[in-house]
Amino acid sequence: MLGLSHLDRPFDYLVDTDLDEIAQPGVRVRVRFAGRLVDGYLLERRDDTDHDGALAWLDRVVSAERVLTEEIAAVCRAVADRYAGTMSDVLRMAVPPRHGRTETEPVVHAAVAAPAAPDLSAWRETYEAGSAFVDALAAGTAPRAVFDAAPGEDWPARLAELSAVVCGQGRGVVIVVPDQRDLDRLEKACVEALGAEAVVALSAGLGPTARYRRWLRVLRGQSLVVVGTRSAVFAPVHDLGLIVVWDDGDDSLIEPRAPYPHPREVAVLRSHRARSALMIGGHTRTTDAHSLVEAGWAHSITASRAVIRDRAPRVTALDDHDVRVAGDPLAHAARIPDVAFRAARAALGRDEPVLFSVPRRGYQPSLSCARCYTPARCRHCHGPLQSTGPQAIALECRWCGRPEPHFRCVECGGQQVRAAVTGARRTAEELGRAFPGVAVTTSGGDRVVDAVEAGARLVVATPGAEPTAPQGYGAAIVLDTRSQLGRADLRAGEEAVRRWLAVATATRRRGQGGEVVIVADAALSPVQAVIRWDPAGFAAREIRDREVLGFPPAVTMASVDGAARTVTDFVDTIGLPADADVLGPVELPAGARRPAGLDDAADVERILLRVPRRHGRALAEALRAAQIHRGAVRDPAPLRVQVDPPHIG
Structure with missing residues (x-):
């Protein structure tokens, strides 16, 4: 994984007969690139190539563990394209660092008991459209909803009930929460409903060894339910049936690493590709989530007014x-x-x-x-x-x-x-x-x-x-x-x-x-x-109001942050859509991080790029093309390019 925009594509290598058996799609490999050994993933095996020159040989297979599944590879590619980033940067979030000793530990296949049929009366009696959602989930279809929890709701118990419905079909569940406090409550509720063997909690606070051990349990199909913080949205559960993002407006879900994907948007992309159910929930509703309802892509689940009056x-x-x-x-x-x-x-x-x-x-x-x-x-x-x-x-x-x-x-x-x-x-x-x-x-x-x-x-x-x-x-x-x-x-x-x-x-x-x-x-x-x-x-x-003023989520915006000359020169190279607006340069807004590698004494400026929502993909492609050009000419000046920045002033 090279991490350079102009090299963000697959490369073909020859596989020696000695490695033929273990060189399977998804394994970690080492290859020689431009005279040095680099790490990577084997994406697929083919009998032909479209490369005109001579091919180099695969140096070695680091591990026979197939850590990059076909589904996660496709999701990472889609996320990189959505955020004008590189696939290698997304893969660093999706696949944790390898821990060799953990991979060689004996695999204990503990029996996972089928969960008891959950009591869904709270969904049916409290929420308008709640019955329709759980019925669709039980039928194995892929309903999509934005969920507003009722006052005083025991939301971990409600999400655990949905997980039991999906696990009863032998399918996987991923639930993402903002922080450790929410994770502890959710894990407890899911363990009570499904049993400890069925549930895996993933968070950065576990440490690399414990996190990799739990992640391998999911990869190997030993656990069907993953609850976790930000990066858990990429968890490689088998046969994904439901993905949930709770409290998507919390700042803890803002990813500080390029290309800065938000778990809510990753969940939308992943549920679409996997044809799985999706729920975005919380005590409140973000404009980003509500825009999915207004577009007709998701349904709204809210408590009846009688319930709200009684509980609030x-x-x-x-x-x-x-x-x-x-x-x-x-x-x-x-x-x-x-x-x-x-x-x-x-x-x-x-x-x-x-x-x-x-x-x-x-x-x-x-x-x-x-x-x-x-x-x-x-x-x-x-x-x-x-x-x-x-x-x-x-x-x-x-x-x-x-x-x-x-x-x-x-x-x-x-x-x-x-x-x-x-x-x-x-x-x-x-x-x-x-x-x-x-x-x-x-x-x-x-x-x-x-x-x-x-x-x-x-x-x-x-x-x-x-x-x-x-x-x-x-x-x-x-x-x-x-x-x-x-x-x-x-x-x-x-x-x-x-x-x-x-x-x-x-x-x-x-x-x-x-x-x-x-x-x-x-x-x-x-x-x-x-x-x-x-x-x-x-x-x-x-x-x-934002439609009138031209602010997200009614439009797609991207920010370009860096030193004044660097930002201006970069924007000049972007082939923007015809109806794009260029706003700025302005000072970096309060709360926004400085681009990595920029001297603390240097002034940081920002230029905002705005296009209608329907041209958001075109803007991302234009930004990626400009990044590729910048990488090809080896411009070393620090620069941060971010689609849908969390703070625009």
Whole structure:
């Protein structure tokens, strides 16, 4: 595997009679290329060749294990074409590194008992179109659906039930989740439904040996169900019958390695090629997933309105300048309106935990001048200054870590700062004073709490780090919503809905006193989506707005990042479709990674390329052709080309 765009194609070699038996499609091989030995995969055996010159001989077969199946090879090729990348880069994600000792371990064929027929009543009674989906799955057809989980749904159990239906037919299942916490819950549910021998969990945290051993179990057909994180979408299950991607809007599913494929799109390509069932699910719905519904390619599975009204908590929203804040001194100190305090007091009075969701970890992660409100910046790298705690002597840069003992505002000369955003630690400190005698638990960053005990307590957590609570939280308060909705990101509103619905689904239902207070203007579209519990409607409105403005997923966009001259020269070589738009160059947006290999001091620019959705494949082909030309002339300047970048500003 050479990893060069202009060499991204199969090459023909002769096979010696000594290797004839073990040189089978899918094995790892070593071949001599341009005078050096390189690793690769044997894709197919043929009796003829279209190469005009003399052929070299296959040097050796590294292992007789056929690790690259025909299906996975085809999927990797399709993913590389979809994202204007090379097949070798995709193969590095799909096939883990070899561990020779693991391959030679004795193969133990443990009997996998046929799963008991699952109880599908939750699918049939809770969800509109739920019965149709499970009936189609049981019939062995390939239904495709976008699934919105009901409030408080035990989603691991629902996915385990679908897995049991497919495994009962002797077919394989792949389920992809964002992180280890979700993976642990899902693995437990699947093991309970199917047995330990039928289920394999794959994640990077296993280590190379354990991961390769489990991956081989799947390859050899010893386990039918794979649950895992990002790269598990390529797992080589036999006779794929169902592929599921859960919570596809989570940033943990963003692939940091070229060509940056998203598991949702890989799952769509793979289900189409394998003619398998597909489900994209979550507590909310991304615009990308909803576009599949609007195109008629997938069906929508949602809970009935009666179920939502019964299971959802009461949701209250108010602006943080609401008059109900004025008379409450504790609200001013802790940034919490009186109505939120009353909801928290009521839940604590019932001996139930209360969740406070804040967008940032730390103490005061963002500061501004107390006089003119200009953001406080580091004098060395211009990064944001923060306060790390109540006893901190000096401010500190979040980017370079340098202390700033003598802050002076660049605009007005002021020497005092105020908190622009208050972190989880500071919020916990304020709540401890506001609710004396109540235990306070913080969760976020490198200190994530998986679960809290029952009883009255305050939990302060950042999004995605909320601990589970027995029977759910009695109340949940979402703070500092302006910092979430005000981000310079196309998906700011979409991400806010995803995070707030995750908080709401962890809260008890209205009939049990559960209440969610969102400190935001109730008229805002994302807030209304949570109040009505209508993620599909919000996604549909977002798509309509983006069609007017020309933003994804209504269009296909690609980004080209690098030094200014490098980016401009590269774009000039692209044979773009006639209706393509070239936007920029602009500065790299906040949250986007710098291209690998680029000097830290170098300025990074971005040019965006936009085409109508129907010409997305043509754009990818044009980008690939430009990459091939760049590789042929051996341009060494670092450059990142990304189709469907997660952040476009």
